[in-house]
Amino acid sequence: MSSKELILGRIRQALGSSTASPGVPRDYRRGAAPVDLDLLVERLADYKAVVHRVPDVPDTIRTIIGAGRLVVPPGLPADWLPPEVPVTRDDQLSAAEISAADGVVTAAAVAVVETGTIVLDASPDQGRRILSLLPDLHICVLRPEQVVASVPEAVARLTPGRPLTWISGPSATSDIELNRVEGVHGPRNLHIVLWESA
Amino acid sequence: MTFLGMPAHAPRGVGHLRGDESFPAAARTALANPQLRRNLQHATTTIRGKSGRVIAELPDWEELRSAGSALKAYTMANLPRLLEQLEEKVTAAGGVVHWAADANEANRIVTDLIKETGEQRVIKIKSMATQEIALNEALEAAGITPVETDLAELIVQLGHDKPSHILVPAIHRNRSEIREIFLREMPGVDPALTDDPPELAGAARRYLRETFLSTRVAVSGANFGIADTGTLAVVESEGNGRMCLTLPDTLITVMGIEKVVPSWQDLEVFLQLLPRASTGERMNPYTSMWTGVTPGDGPQNFHLVLLDNGRTAVLADEVGRQALHCIRCSACLNVCPVYERTGGHAYGSVYPGPIGAILSPQLTGIEDNASLPYASSLCGACFDACPVKIDIPSILVHLRNQAPHPRTEKAAMAAAAYTMDRPKLYERAQRAAKLSKLLGKRGRGLPPPLNGWAASRDLPAPPPESFRDWWRGR
Structure with missing residues (x-):
């Protein structure tokens, strides 16, 4: 007998005749709710993300990165980037090459107001997961139409088969006396550029 | 009588589900440590405040709890189908699924998989399942070095210590104390390190960076395994999880069979319940989700090990099976007056606190953890705090009935029943009770073995007059 058969047999034995399958009440908030961008900014800032609400992306990125070097995913729109900043596009870069960059710019798939969360889904404008992980600065460009009010709406918008990374603030830990402290292994600086076209 | 296919307890001789001593003995040691009690009180008070504030922000917290509770009950009732569906979906997405009946088999599977890669070091994400089966010890015995990358696990590993909390x-x-451990045990640490928490976090970042970049195999647990998509999810804070799930060539995930979640949509419930109940955050900094293997992104070899190790024995108990609903948030630890005073080590198992007191004895069989169902005042705070509404107090009482009871207690109860059935005898007994003054205040003067009973209980002082005497003399 394989271990699979053994375990499944044990489960059936354990359940015995109690095969009633209870229903699941979903009385919590699920429908689309109005998006409050002010609240999103507040929630992002509460977990130490720096938020820029701007009509212009390249200028903002220039201000954030200064003289630093950027890596970007292959599908990031070129007109988001300030022309004078040195940029390396990810074409199977090594971990060392990605680590050596001062920052990474990505788009996002979805953002959640209530929790102050952005979600990346590895689309061409967001790139491989390693890209937004190793540099110490992550700049994420977000458009208002990508923002939803609640977690259920975000789950409904995402595609499950893709590699997904939910990000709420920069890397942090609660392991020292159960207080949140920013700055462990992930990017220690998270900037959200909320791009509100004029 | 047992035969193949009967639900089985977690085997003895492997894993961390059984302590060296009973809860009362271990608790006595812990209670004598004032520093430990101060640390615990500070941390649990902090987390209770944080968690309470973010839970109060949600108008539908109770509805989410009800949905979470029902989803878990549904999962248990449909477990065989959901596990087979998960296996099918993970396999279709390029992963390999293994089934481990107990800790020994799981340790063997993981060790063999690592040996096949030829690597001698693995990076690990904090995982209760691998703690439970003592995977680190098994790997070390096979000449493989496991490196814990979660900050708290690193503190425990460097301090040659044992974990004392599910989350932290x-x-x-x-x-x-953390600063002292780092100064003593962390190679290359800056001797000027202070005890400022951001500095301590920074020291861990520097220490592990090179290890993350150069290790080819990672081992993780899983918070959720979604049956209808084959997606695995890990919820974390520091980014060590993302490192382990992204950088290596091979990823091995060990998941208890009860962690399966029916559908993708159900994440909308658990992703709201878990962070608020656990770290008291609206959302934890990072949650990673992956489905099998993604070409060109992350590990190209993915193995999922589904672990029983006593879970089917828990499932066989119609009252106790609710313990399998646990999503490992640790809210019940943080509100428990007993845990706050004794800490986690006193429970002997990797699962401490109220959830541990009902889970560990059921995983091992009650005889191996007989004192744990008594490690509670039955105040019910754990039930109120549980995001999936596990009725921990009722299960504690249920398990107390199964635990072996001393013969003296049985004899005393039989004598009491006999007496109470006979009014004349009962009246005489009441008068005799006044003689209990001889037994000292609150029963402290009881002779052995009854003094053991009085060590943690007060014998009520008999009233000056019984009801019957008062009625007669009215």
Whole structure:
């Protein structure tokens, strides 16, 4: 007998005749709710993300990165980037090459107001997961139409088969006396550029 | 009588589900440590406040709890189908699924998989399942070095210590103790390190960076395994999880069979319940989700090990099976007056606190953890705090009935029943009770073995007059 058969047999034995399958009440908030961008900014800032609400992306990125070097995913729109900043596009870069960059710019798939969360889904404008992980600065460009009010709406918008990374603030830990402290292994600086076209 | 296919307890001789001593003995040691009690009180008070504030922000918290509870009950009732569906979906997405009946088999599977890669070091994400089966010890015995990358696990590993909390295994350590451990045990640490928490976090970042970049195999647990998509999810804070799930060539995930979640949509419930109940955050900093293997992104070899190790024995108990609903948030630890005073080590198992008191005895069989169902005042705070509404107090009482009882207690109860059935005898007994003054205040003067009973209980002082005497003399 394989271990699979053994375990499944044990489960059936354990359940015995109690095969009633209870229903699941979903009385919590699920429908689309109005998006409050002010609240999103507040929630992002509460977990130490720096938020820029701007009509212009390249200028903002220039201000954030200064003289630093950027890596970007292959599908990031070129007109988001300030022309004078040195940029390396990810074409199977090594971990060392990605680590050596001062920052990474990505788009996002979805953002959640209530929790102050952005979600990346590895689309061409967001790139491989390693890209937004190793540099110490992550700049994420977000458009208002990508923002939803609640977690259920975000789950409904995402595609499950893709590699997904939910990000709420920069890397942090609660392991020292159960207080949140920013700055462990992930990017220690998270900037959200909320791009509100004029 | 047992035969193949009967639900089985977690085997003895492997894993961390059984302590060296009973809860009362271990608790006595812990209670004598004032620093430990201060650390625990500080940490649990902090987390209770944080968690309460973010839970109060949600108008539908109770509805989410009800949905979470029902989803877990549904999962248990449909477990065989959901596990087979998960296996099918993971396999279709390029992963390999293994089934482990117990800790020994799981340790063997993981060790063999690592040996096949030829690597001698693995990076690990904090995982209760691998703690439970003592995977680190098994790997070390096979010449493989496991490196814990979660900050609290690292503190425990460097301090040659044991975890004492589900979420924050080093909760019993304060910042200055952590600094001392780092200075003593962390190679290459800056001797000028202070006990400022951001500095301590920074030291861990520097220490592990090179290890993350150069290790080819990672081992993780899983918070959720979604049956209808084959997606695995890990919820974390520091980014060590993302490193382990992204950088290596091979990823091995060990998941208890009860962690399966029916559908993708159900994440909308658990992703709201878990962070608020656990770290008291609206959302934890990072949650990673992956489905099998993604070409060109992350590990190209993915193995999922589904672990029983006593879970089917828990499932066989119609009252106790609710313990399998646990999503490992640790809210019940943080509100428990007993845990706050004794800390996690006293429970002997990797699962401490109220959930541990009902889970560990059921995984091992009650005889191996007979004192744990008594490690509670039955105040019910754990039930109120549980995001999936596990009725921990009722299961504690249920398990107390199964635990072996001393013969003296049985004899005393039989004598009491006989007496109470006979009014004349009962009246005489009431008068005799006044003689209990001889037994000292609150029963402290009882002779052995009854003094053991009085060590943690007060014998009520008999009233000056019984009801019957008062009625007669009215």
